[in-house]
Amino acid sequence: MRYLTYDDGQGSRLGALRGDNIIDIARLMDGGPASMLELIQAGPARWQAVAERFGQIQDADLTIANLARPYDEKIVLAPIPKPLKNVVCLGRNYYKHLLEGAIARGEDDKPPEAPIYFTKAPTAVTGPFSQIELDETVTKQLDWEVELGLIIGVGGRKISKETALDHVFGYTVINDLSARDLQFKHQQWFKGKSLDGSCPMGPVVVTPDELPNPVHIPLRLRVNGVTKQDANTEQMMFDIPTQISDISLALTLEPGDIISTGTPDGVGAFAKPPQFLKPGDIMETEVEGIGVMRNEFVAAS
Numbered sequence: 001m002r003y004l005t006y007d008d009g010q011g012s013r014l015g016a017l018r019g020d021n022i023i024d025i026a027r028l029m030d031g032g033p034a035s036m037l038e039l040i041q042a043g044p045a046r047w048q049a050v051a052e053r054f055g056q057i058q059d060a061d062l063t064i065a066n067l068a069r070p071y072d073e074k075i076v077l078a079p080i081p082k083p084l085k086n087v088v089c090l091g092r093n094y095y096k097h098l099l100e101g102a103i104a105r106g107e108d109d110k111p112p113e114a115p116i117y118f119t120k121a122p123t124a125v126t127g128p129f130s131q132i133e134l135d136e137t138v139t140k141q142l143d144w145e146v147e148l149g150l151i152i153g154v155g156g157r158k159i160s161k162e163t164a165l166d167h168v169f170g171y172t173v174i175n176d177l178s179a180r181d182l183q184f185k186h187q188q189w190f191k192g193k194s195l196d197g198s199c200p201m202g203p204v205v206v207t208p209d210e211l212p213n214p215v216h217i218p219l220r221l222r223v224n225g226v227t228k229q230d231a232n233t234e235q236m237m238f239d240i241p242t243q244i245s246d247i248s249l250a251l252t253l254e255p256g257d258i259i260s261t262g263t264p265d266g267v268g269a270f271a272k273p274p275q276f277l278k279p280g281d282i283m284e285t286e287v288e289g290i291g292v293m294r295n296e297f298v299a300a301s
């Protein structure tokens with residue numbers, strides 16, 4: 001399934017892609033679930049029921065009133081527009097990104113012995129095709145970070161690596177936009193990583209049956225058509241089972257929790273000379289098999 005959240009003009013709805021059409025899931029299921037979170041929280045038996053009903057859709061059904069509408073980027077929202085909790089992020093989880101940072105700081109490139117975590121505020125989340133306001137009185141160093149995101153479906157505590165992937169509802173694309181001047185000035189990364197609009201997410205959530213091997217997928221980032229990041233999730237130092245297992249050790253993961261798995265090399269801060277986003281830039285964030293987000297930056301009014 002390729003789930004998405006979209007705005008039908010009256011509010012946000014849960015949909016799933018069938019070719020070039022968005023199928024409205026609440027109408028397909030005669031009343032619910034009405035949102036991505038409601039679906040996730042309903043649990044695996046409900047996911048199975050939705051997938052089975054979805055599989056029975058015939059082309060002729062697409063003419064049923066309000067059941068289907070053409071896919072249109074303009075109406076696509078973040079899959080979970082307002083997460084229940086902060087997005088949990090991995091820092092320095094790709095060796096070449098660790099190395100580019102170490103060189104810039106004049107430190108050694110010793111990989112961390114344990115995953116580095118920080119979080120982004122729920123209010124940072126924005127749509128995959130939304131304009132993002134860039135307020136140069138707040139930051140002059142806004143930087144990109146393409147990442148594979150995952151959404152927890154089945155909660156748990158002390159989840160083993162062996163069963164970790166059974167807890168995943170699906171995968172999405174996240175850009176961990178980072179205000180480097182704030183990130184480094186405040187030392188703790190939270191504020192610099194949590195500006196409004198600094199967590200574009202989407203365009204869809206792909207369920208594991210359609211993305212069975214998330215450990216080997218290309219991820220890329222372009223600014224104004226120029227490739228800045230081009231890597232593969234196989235380069236993660238702490239893989240997804242390790243992340244889920246380690247985070248859930250004494251910290252309960254719940255349905256709808258979001259983990260952003262780290263960014264590869266090619267960020268702007270460590271380019272020579274450094275490069276940062278500016279009003280008018282078009283940023284494309286891509287994870288192969290999931291999709292491409294396209295965000296334009298505009299000067300804050």
Ligand code: MG
Pocket residue numbers: 089090091145147176262263
């Ligand atoms: Mg990051």
